[in-house]
């Protein structure tokens with residue numbers, strides 16, 4: 178009651194915020210607590226989190242985004258709960274005879290400062306599974322994890338398999354029970370992709386089981402649920418059978434009406450989780466402007482689903498060299514919340530001199546070399562990149578649409594660019610377990626490199642790509658290469674780390690890069706792949722020349738930072754989500 182009384186008199190700056198200062202006053206003066214509070218937090222559900230310092234290794238960008246959301250929330254003191262599995266096993270890769278070998282490492286939550294809270298049960302048609310609920314608090318945020326010894330690894334089993342469904346059901350229904358257990362009810366639920374759909378079902382079922390009319394409960398759940406989509410094509414999504422739902426899902430639903438509602442979403446005995454997800458989430462977002470525009474999703478009536486663009490950002494303090502971060506703050510390029518200056522941003526950025534850039538990059542290179550001391554290349558040896566050498570990098574999951582092989586289309590040309598510019602090229606990646614095509618492409622690529630004396634000396638493949646490598650390469654590389662087939666990258670965040678660390682970006686115009694126009698970075702333009710390859714080599718030469726020429730270097734770094742600082746700021750992302758939600 179008290180809540181409602183005060184709420185009436187309170188002005189909600191978030192609803193009208195134009196000015197970023199105001200947004201922060203909203204948080205600091207605790208106006209935001211009208212909507213969010215420690216016991217009514219922002220609840221972010223995700224099957225994947227990438228935060229190894231807290232014990233959880235992810236697979237790629239989806240997990241990095243989840244980890245960065247929590248970090249930004251902690252920095253800005255937003256009450257925030259990250260609901261995610263703690264996987265008892267994680268996969269790693271090493272090289273043997275130029276072949277990727279997968280191996281598995283057991284993980285214990287106790288080793289990472291998690292506390293056991295209690296157990297919760299989820300049901301299957303044949304019994305119950307006990308899940309441990311463990312938590313770790315960090316400022317206003319916390320990890321709330323469910324786990325059990327047979328939970329397996331991230332993305333273990335085929336998509337659409339029983340085990341995946343079990344993991345998703347455990348995360349949704351188990352995670353919702355965990356939330357109750359720690360005394361929280363969700364202020365808002367964000368579903369990071371459809372694997373988290375069952376969290377919304379758990380909420381709907383709870384409301385109906387407590388006596389709320391079914392349609393009212395649907396409306397209520399819809400209003401407080403945000404579905405964030407990362408996938409472009411609905412057809413690519415896994416499907417589940419009705420009988421899988423009978424075994425794993427329905428036993429966890431109390432309300433007959435909710436079961437019926439969900440049963441109606443099957444076509445020919447099959448379901449894609451996005452179909453009920455777009456129904457239960459009134460708020461839907463895509464992860465870049467381009468992605469929100471082109472994501473092709475239909476609801477159950479065949480109508481096109483609209484997505485609001487909230488471009489991913491990164492937690493700048495986690496991904497930027499501390500000296501560069503201080504530089505941005507000292508020069509008032511970023512404010513204390515890590516948003517770019519509202520006034521005279523481009524003038525401030527123009528003060529960054531080539532000398533400063535070179536000095537900071539030098540520090541970054543030293544940091545990279547520290548990390549490289551305990552990593553190995555495709556031959557199993559540690560490498561070092563000389564301080565005076567130029568470094569290109571390509572650091573990404575090895576998936577076909579990202580085209581890691583593109584720069585090797587003309588090996589002689591690449592070798593000539595590297596030798597002429599005293600440049601090295603680091604490829605960091607990992608092939609998904611079971612991806613036979615990419616497994617072979619990687620091996621062929623490594624054989625090609627091995628067969629050419631220049632490439633063999635100057636191209637290094639670093640397996641087991643992880644956050645440590647992602648971070649270190651952003652710090653130490655001069656130019657990074659990003660070559661997704663245009664239209665297939667939802668956002669991407671690696672390139673954001675490169676821009677934050679004053680590297681040159683060579684990229685196709687796709688994902689979040691396309692939030693700004695193509696003249697702000699070294700763009701790879703082309704009507705077909707042959708033209709793209711030619712443009713890629715040309716831009717590598719432009720980048721190499723820029724690092725020799727102060728004027729060009731300043732020109733491109735200033736351009737990139739002026740255009741993209743706002744896009745890449747995780748604070749900007751959080752602001753956009755809060756504005757969208759409330």
Ligand SMILES: *Cc1c(COP(=O)(O)O)cnc(C)c1O
Nearest residue numbers: 237238241643644647669670671
């Ligand atoms: C930043 C990062 C990503 C994100 O990759 P994108 O291809 O840009 O989406 C993935 N994996 C790791 C380890 C990272 O550090």
